[in-house]
Amino acid sequence: MKRPEPKLVNNKLEAKELMMQDSTPRMPEVLIEVKNLKKYFPAGDGWFGKGMDVVKAVDDVSFTIRQGETFGLVGESGCGKSTTGRCILRLLEPTAGAVNFAGQDLLSVDSANLRRLRRDMQIIFQDPYSALNPRMRVGQIIEEPLTIHRLGAKAERRDRVAELLKLVGLDPSHAERYPHEFSGGQRQRIGIARALALNPKFIVCDEPVSALDVSVQAQVVNLLQDLQEQLHLTYLFISHGLSVVEHISTRVGIMYLGKLVEVATSEEIFRNPLHPYTRALLSAIPKPEPDEKRNRLKLTGEIPTPINPPSGCRFRTRCAMAEGRCAEVEQQLVEVSPDHFVACMVVAP
Amino acid sequence: MNRVAKFGLAIVIVFMLMAALSPLLASWEKVQSQDLIARLDAPDSAHLMGRDQLGRDVLSRIIYGARVSMLVGLVVVSVSSIVGVLIGSIAGYKGGWVDRIISSFLFNVFLAFPGILLAIAMVAFLGPSVRNLILALSVIGWVGYARLIRAQVLKVREYDYVTAARALGASDFRILLKHILPNSIQPLIVQASLGMAGAILAEAGMSFLGLGVPEPIPSWGKMIDDSREFWFTAPHLFIFPGLMIALAVLAFNFLGDGLRERLDPRQRPR
Numbered sequence: 355m356k357r358p359e360p361k362l363v364n365n366k367l368e369a370k371e372l373m374m375q376d377s378t379p380r381m382p383e384v385l386i387e388v389k390n391l392k393k394y395f396p397a398g399d400g401w402f403g404k405g406m407d408v409v410k411a412v413d414d415v416s417f418t419i420r421q422g423e424t425f426g427l428v429g430e431s432g433c434g435k436s437t438t439g440r441c442i443l444r445l446l447e448p449t450a451g452a453v454n455f456a457g458q459d460l461l462s463v464d465s466a467n468l469r470r471l472r473r474d475m476q477i478i479f480q481d482p483y484s485a486l487n488p489r490m491r492v493g494q495i496i497e498e499p500l501t502i503h504r505l506g507a508k509a510e511r512r513d514r515v516a517e518l519l520k521l522v523g524l525d526p527s528h529a530e531r532y533p534h535e536f537s538g539g540q541r542q543r544i545g546i547a548r549a550l551a552l553n554p555k556f557i558v559c560d561e562p563v564s565a566l567d568v569s570v571q572a573q574v575v576n577l578l579q580d581l582q583e584q585l586h587l588t589y590l591f592i593s594h595g596l597s598v599v600e601h602i603s604t605r606v607g608i609m610y611l612g613k614l615v616e617v618a619t620s621e622e623i624f625r626n627p628l629h630p631y632t633r634a635l636l637s638a639i640p641k642p643e644p645d646e647k648r649n650r651l652k653l654t655g656e657i658p659t660p661i662n663p664p665s666g667c668r669f670r671t672r673c674a675m676a677e678g679r680c681a682e683v684e685q686q687l688v689e690v691s692p693d694h695f696v697a698c699m700v701v702a703p
Numbered sequence: 704m705n706r707v708a709k710f711g712l713a714i715v716i717v718f719m720l721m722a723a724l725s726p727l728l729a730s731w732e733k734v735q736s737q738d739l740i741a742r743l744d745a746p747d748s749a750h751l752m753g754r755d756q757l758g759r760d761v762l763s764r765i766i767y768g769a770r771v772s773m774l775v776g777l778v779v780v781s782v783s784s785i786v787g788v789l790i791g792s793i794a795g796y797k798g799g800w801v802d803r804i805i806s807s808f809l810f811n812v813f814l815a816f817p818g819i820l821l822a823i824a825m826v827a828f829l830g831p832s833v834r835n836l837i838l839a840l841s842v843i844g845w846v847g848y849a850r851l852i853r854a855q856v857l858k859v860r861e862y863d864y865v866t867a868a869r870a871l872g873a874s875d876f877r878i879l880l881k882h883i884l885p886n887s888i889q890p891l892i893v894q895a896s897l898g899m900a901g902a903i904l905a906e907a908g909m910s911f912l913g914l915g916v917p918e919p920i921p922s923w924g925k926m927i928d929d930s931r932e933f934w935f936t937a938p939h940l941f942i943f944p945g946l947m948i949a950l951a952v953l954a955f956n957f958l959g960d961g962l963r964e965r966l967d968p969r970q971r972p973r
Binding site for chain 2: 440443445468469470472473475476477479480481484485486487488489490498499502503545548549552
């Protein structure tokens with residue numbers, strides 16, 4: 355796949371044209387393929403005693419993200435979803451596995467090529483307060499990607515910053531201000547503008563709305579959807595709640611303790627959830643009708659430690675359907691219907 | 704900047720000018736010329752701060768003494784903070800075994816020595832001179848800055864904007880220079896102003912012990928040392944240099960506080 359040298363694009367129309375030349379395929383083809391990704395962190399500082407414990411934050415995770423879609427990655431805190439996102443961008447070095455990005459093996463490229471590839475993949479963060487350098491003006495923050503990759507002259511870069519600010523619904527005059535002068539939602543927009551500056555193909559959205567007010571959440575989600583349509587972006591959308599993900603995702607992966615337990619289209623997950631963990635997550639979504647009778651599946655107990663996860667199926671300690679064999683064999687993802695995968699030997703032997 | 708900080712800045716400027724322009728404000732000849740008949744004279748209109756045990760003009764010696772204090776303070780703080788920032792930021796940013804060698808070994812070795820004792824030993828070994836005094840005070844001074852910066856860098860490098868810069872393809876150098884250091888340096892400015900004060904005090908202490916600046920250069924610490932026998936008969940001999948040291952230390956502390964507020968955009972009024 356050859357791609358023209360990214361130019362500074364001064365209006366959306368031009369951007370669209372560029373994207374069209376960009377050999378955008380008619381069929382949604384696979385943009386990212388994650389294969390057997392593992393990320394283990396050493397626990398403790400390792401001064402004394404060598405054979406130390408490892409935290410298996412991500413343990414053998416495989417999935418694909420197709421061009422132009424939003425892949426939602428859902429799970430509770432500490433299940434490894436953010437780590438997965440960061441490993442894909444190589445912000446963390448995976449322990450094992452492979453990540454293919456548009457046909458290129460991301461984990462084997464050297465640092466110079468990686469730097470070039472970084473133009474194509476960006477990240478948006480959860481905490482809008484820590485995502486922006488408090489000592490830089492908004493204009494400098496958004497301009498920095500262009501400076502790093504030496505794109506355009508100073509005047510062009512400034513035009514691009516103004517254009518990006520408009521694109522995310524802010525005023526170009528905001529470029530002169532400091533981040534602390536903005537609200538959480540506005541800061542999140544600034545972070546989005548920075549991520550878009552290099553015309554990336556793929557963006558990891560690491561819980562981009564979890565820290566925002568509910569009213570602002572909807573605005574930011576809508577903005578992300580509009581941008582996806584305009585700029586043909588592909589998202590990995592990480593979230594700890596299914597409700598936001600339902601709104602934005604094409605397909606959804608459910609993670610538990612470093613493992614994917616179910617992957618299906620968004621519709622399918624909500625209509626026909628199979629894994630007991632997915633069902634529990636779904637029943638935790640608050641419903642607007644207080645009188646409606648519901649059988650809520652409440653999870654009991656705490657999430658076990660990833661240092662020493664339960665044998666066999668990791669969810670069995672909190673699972674209502676667990677049987678004896680669940681402790682013995684670790685079930686892999688099985689395709690139960692087209693595009694619906696589940697890792698549970700009780701519901702999908 | 705607030706009023707207290709402005710006051711501090713004003714005093715600092717006065718001292719700096721006094722140091723830079725001392726040949727114009729006084730003369731080396733007046734610093735040196737002795738008049739044993741008029742020894743220990745109290746202040747009068749001709750000698751505003753009186754005369755010392757050899758009948759030399761105290762005011763002239765105070766003015767020339769500012770040179771030593773300011774020079775030693777500035778150079779010691781600059782050298783030790785530059786070395787401290789370099790070593791501390793490498794330890795904090797690189798982490799791993801680099802950090803282990805620097806912070807668990809190097810820092811602790813230097814901290815294990817009693818600072819002033821090491822300085823005394825060094826000057827005693829190398830011989831008393833302004834250069835050796837600066838060297839000795841810098842050798843014991845940099846560890847404080849390095850530890851401070853390392854701790855700051857450890858904290859700041861976890862912020863998302865640093866991850867964002869890495870995701871954008873920024874080099875380590877750029878990340879350190881543009882993102883980590885500007886957000887880590889703030890406590891160092893306070894530390895440097897305290898360090899200025901500390902270096903001035905340390906110079907005075909070393910000179911008081913006879914290991915500071917050699918004769919014939921006047922230094923505030925040495926003037927206090929020389930006045931010891933005359934504390935009751937001629938108190939002006941220690942009051943004026945003591946006042947100068949106190950004023951300089953206070954002024955640098957005020958200035959440091961003011962700078963800290965000024966350098967934080969969140970506290971800057973628009």
